[in-house]
Amino acid sequence: QKEVEQNSGPLSVPEGAIASLNCTYSDRVSQSFFWYRQYSGKSPELIMSIYSNGDKEDGRFTAQLNKASQYVSLLIRDSQPSDSATYLCAVNRAGSYQLTFGKGTKLSVIP
Amino acid sequence: DGGITQSPKYLFRKEGQNVTLSCEQNLNHDAMYWYRQDPGQGLRLIYYSQIVNDFQKGDIAEGYSVSREKKESFPLTVTSAQKNPTAFYLCASSSDTANTGELFFGEGSRLTVL
Numbered sequence: 001q002k003e004v005e006q007n008s009g010p011l012s013v014p015e016g017a018i019a020s021l022n023c024t025y026s027d028r029v030s031q032s033f034f035w036y037r038q039y040s041g042k043s044p045e046l047i048m049s050i051y052s053n054g055d056k057e058d059g060r061f062t063a064q065l066n067k068a069s070q071y072v073s074l075l076i077r078d079s080q081p082s083d084s085a086t087y088l089c090a091v092n093r094a095g096s097y098q099l100t101f102g103k104g105t106k107l108s109v110i111p
Numbered sequence: 112d113g114g115i116t117q118s119p120k121y122l123f124r125k126e127g128q129n130v131t132l133s134c135e136q137n138l139n140h141d142a143m144y145w146y147r148q149d150p151g152q153g154l155r156l157i158y159y160s161q162i163v164n165d166f167q168k169g170d171i172a173e174g175y176s177v178s179r180e181k182k183e184s185f186p187l188t189v190t191s192a193q194k195n196p197t198a199f200y201l202c203a204s205s206s207d208t209a210n211t212g213e214l215f216f217g218e219g220s221r222l223t224v225l
Contacts, residue, residue: 008151032212043201043216044154088153092212097142097161097205098169099212101153 002027004102006089012108019076021105023089026070031094033065033072038086038104048074079109113138115217117202122222124189124196132187132220134202142211143185144203147171148219154201160185189222197224 003026013019021035032051036044050056050063050072062075072091076083086104115136124130136143142161146154156169160179174193179185189196199221203214 004153032210034212036214043219044214045216046213049210049213090154090212095211097144097159097167097211098156099154099214101155103151103153 002030002091002100004089004091004100006087006102006105008103009106010108011105012110013079015079015081015109015111017079019079019083019107019109021074021076021087021089021107023072023074023102024070025072025089025091025100027091027093027100028070029093030067030070030091032092033063034090034099035061035063035074036088036090036101038088040085044088076107079107081109081111083107084109115202115204115215117200117217117220120218120220122220124222124224126224127191129188129190130222132189132200132202132222134185134187134217135183136185136202136204136215136217137183138204138206138215139182140204140206140215141182142205143179144205144214145169145175145177145185145187146201146203148199148201157187157200196222198222 035048038044048063064073088104089102092099144159145157158177160166176188202217
């Protein structure tokens, strides 16, 4: 059974702070890792993908992957109220069409 | 603009009725997917299709059916055999086999069984 675990939150951070979202996965052969943002009542939107160990930066977002520890994280620098959403972690095997999602972490950025 | 269109956005159904949710994409993507989301839950895969005239069951296919007669279209039928169909249904597509986890989603369809 492939599982993706996330802290459901809510995670509250003040505006301008760094938000750190964490995700662990059980399937050791997972190769691809994704972070989706979902605003309340809306559909998910891909914000980051990471395929290799280490860090990947895109604007205020940094994804971090440690395959040995089966751990992937998302850092949001200079958090803004508009970042308030649920963040879904997702993983799959190379070439697989079956993406496994975590239940999401709800982030609240306090002005 | 390219994207995925789902309809209807809201649907109410009586128990025992089949309903069909529409999903159309103009992104020229080969792969299409249907996910279900329940409150406070992650997304669960119902069906996916890699190419026209082919589709595969996901984790929770029981009580659902799909077809893929055109590249652009991937409708989902929620049958009366689905015991708990009230949920948020999301259609998605992906562009190539190398990055199958990079999904584009439609706006979703909320189904409520009365």
